[in-house]
Amino acid sequence: MTDADLGAALPLPVPSAEMQDRLARRRSAPAQSLTAPGPSRVEVERILLLGARTPDHGKLFPWRFVVMGPQGRADLARALAPLAERQPDSGKAAKVLSKLTAPPLTILVLSVPIPGHKVPEWEQQLSAGAVCMNLEHAANALGYAASWITDWYSYDPDALALLGVGTGERVAGFIHIGTLAEPPLERPRPDVAALTSWRD
Template sequence: MTDTDLGHALPLPVASAELEDRLARRRSAPAQALTVPGPTQDQIARILELGARTPDHGKLFPWRFVVLGPTSRATLATALAPLAQAQPQPDKARAVLGKLTAAPVTILVVSTPVHSQKVPVWEQQLSAGAVCMNLEHAAGALGFSTSWITDWYSYDAEALALLSLTKGEQVAGFIHIGTLAEPPFERPRPDLSAKVEYRD
């Protein structure tokens, strides 16, 4: 493999107290509490650029982005409302549509696995999930709060048609981006002693 195949050399990692602090305080925002200001067009482009720097076995880039502004999300929520009636809890299904319309900007991340002899679909789906997390971190680095959600319309066949997803595609997440008027409360975190095993 040549240097051209690999691209240019990147700096080696250095300790960053700022990044450590960001990771230590990372917290999803309540989607319906996100408000203006949201990211500018240039900031959205930067968030997408940083989000795309994600582990991807095989360089398949098995995901795509749809940037949704207020108008497109209001139209989507209106179209989804009749479908909520068919959900197990119709009232709750209608209520969560408010998450779609609150934030200034939403990035829909679509998992787009491709046939590969080398890379299993599961690994491609994991890459799409990693993109969602990277988008959250990128938005946070620019001073915004985020909420990564799916909700029922990410799995309903008629809803997926409204989202223009094609066969084999899935919603990895709606990344809502905006500003919180007040900081969110901390939530319970796992007891790592029950989740970690050390081996020599």
């Protein structure tokens, strides 16, 4: 979108059986099962552009992206390995690092709320979560599988320093993107009726 597009009328929503079917079958992929090919640089830029079209009260853009290729993630996993040994379940903590290195591409989404703004920080953080979901949908729309996860290194202070997470920032998610060799299996889904109340 350019400045010339601002204020232009956008298409109204229309019924789409294809979109309904995609949403009805949406399934996160196991991160460690994602393999090449991954998206090209042009495709990544498209995924980011689509992902950024998210609800954002106040137009604050309270998030930022870090695109992580294979070498950068391999270096990060090596740096995180000693920190994994300090976790309560060190074996499991070390094992989940494979989720960080297996996929061909990862987009780290950081929540960057603006303190003291009239838009509550909670709503700004929700916007970062919405970006994560949009990135998954965008990757799927380009023919790739995706997985949105965090894991222990999203919360460990020393790990956050290695990730370059700044003061006041939080990890909203690692969006791992790649290709699955086999279709994912359906998993249990919630009973929506049991979770819904109606107020007519």
